[in-house]
Amino acid sequence: MFAGQDLNALLLSLKLAGLTTLILLLLGTPLAWWLARTRWRYKFFLEALVALPLVLPPTVLGFYLLVALGPNGPIGGFMEALGGHSLAFTFAGLVIGSVLYSLPFVIQPLQNAFHAVGARPMEVAATLGAGPVDRFFSVAVPLARPGFLTAAVLGFAHTLGEFGVVLMIGGNIPGRTQVISIAIYDHVEALEYGRAHWISGALLLFSFVLLLLVYGLNRRPPGGGA
Numbered sequence: 001m002f003a004g005q006d007l008n009a010l011l012l013s014l015k016l017a018g019l020t021t022l023i024l025l026l027l028g029t030p031l032a033w034w035l036a037r038t039r040w041r042y043k044f045f046l047e048a049l050v051a052l053p054l055v056l057p058p059t060v061l062g063f064y065l066l067v068a069l070g071p072n073g074p075i076g077g078f079m080e081a082l083g084g085h086s087l088a089f090t091f092a093g094l095v096i097g098s099v100l101y102s103l104p105f106v107i108q109p110l111q112n113a114f115h116a117v118g119a120r121p122m123e124v125a126a127t128l129g130a131g132p133v134d135r136f137f138s139v140a141v142p143l144a145r146p147g148f149l150t151a152a153v154l155g156f157a158h159t160l161g162e163f164g165v166v167l168m169i170g171g172n173i174p175g176r177t178q179v180i181s182i183a184i185y186d187h188v189e190a191l192e193y194g195r196a197h198w199i200s201g202a203l204l205l206f207s208f209v210l211l212l213l214v215y216g217l218n219r220r221p222p223g224g225g226a
Helices: 005-037 043-054 058-069 074-081 091-101 103-117 120-127 132-143 145-160 164-170 180-189 193-218
Strands: none
Touching (some): 005 043, 058 074, 091 103, 145 193, 164 180
16 A cells, blocks of 8 residues: 555655646647747757657756756756755756656657648638637647647656656655655665555556556547548
């Protein structure tokens, strides 16, 4: 069962995953829309930058974030100069790291969904007098709903399972930065395999249910076309 420190780690992980997913949907939607619609010849540079966490070792990203957000780094030093504290080993630092590491898991499904919408529905809406903002919210967003669902689930699940980035930037402070993946590692290191099995099994089931939700809701009805 989840109890005590494990429950705190789970709640912190859910809070981190939920907040990260919300931030990524708010910031990632306009970026994904722009990437899907722009004809800028050098957009592949930005696409490669967005996709970088897919191939970059998590500890590398976590290390550079630790340097940047620490007291001697540009961001952490600036925060301390303003009378605050560096963001390393804080929940805010975990959020920043999670947003960057989960970025492609939200941006790419949204970009693909906006690509699938195509130009025709937007052109039809324009001929009916809809402005750019109205066309986006009344046409593009409803048509791209499966992409939003996929992006939200993947972003949430990926953040929930993070280890390398959160360990590097947040450490392992119970109640503050210890997330559930680190709690599992602690149990394994202490040879507490029973508790590790219980938590890992619960997360395995939770992740499978999330994927069932995505595939089930995005499943096309028979005869619905390609």
